[in-house]
Amino acid sequence: MALTLLLISNAVSAEAWVTLRRPPEPGESVPAGILVDTASIEILATGIRLARIKLDSGRRRDMDKSAPNIISFMIFVNSYDCEKQMTHHESLEAHHTDGSVHHIDVSKNPTWYPAPSNRAADLTVDFVCGWKPK
Secondary structure, three states: OHHHHHHHHHHHHOOOEEEEEOOOOOOOOOOOEEEEEEEEEEEOOOOOEEEEEEEEOOOOHHHHOOOOOOEEEEEEEEEEEOOOOEEEEEEEEEEEOOOOEEEEEOOOOOOOEEOOOOHHHOOHHHHHHHOOOO
């Protein structure tokens, strides 16, 4: 029984990152990579969807020496109101190049943001709203 609970808890915490836009290579001047953890996508009874989103600016090795505590990537937990085409930040984790992680709970902020008309700016809205549970 204990082994079954352990296996179930590990399966639930497993991540399944899907790349929507690849992270930049060192020296490349392109937008941050966007990844979605499909294992985290949840559809609430209200129809709101939750998902973990990773914005990866790429490991800037050339900057690590001069600024060892810059942000390497951020993970957001976002809510998506697919019907109204609105998003809301619930929390974020800033992962720094020195290995430190800073957590911020922003769930109390009442601001919802409209999905951009240029979907290339935020690829997550269409992906999360179009995601079908297995």
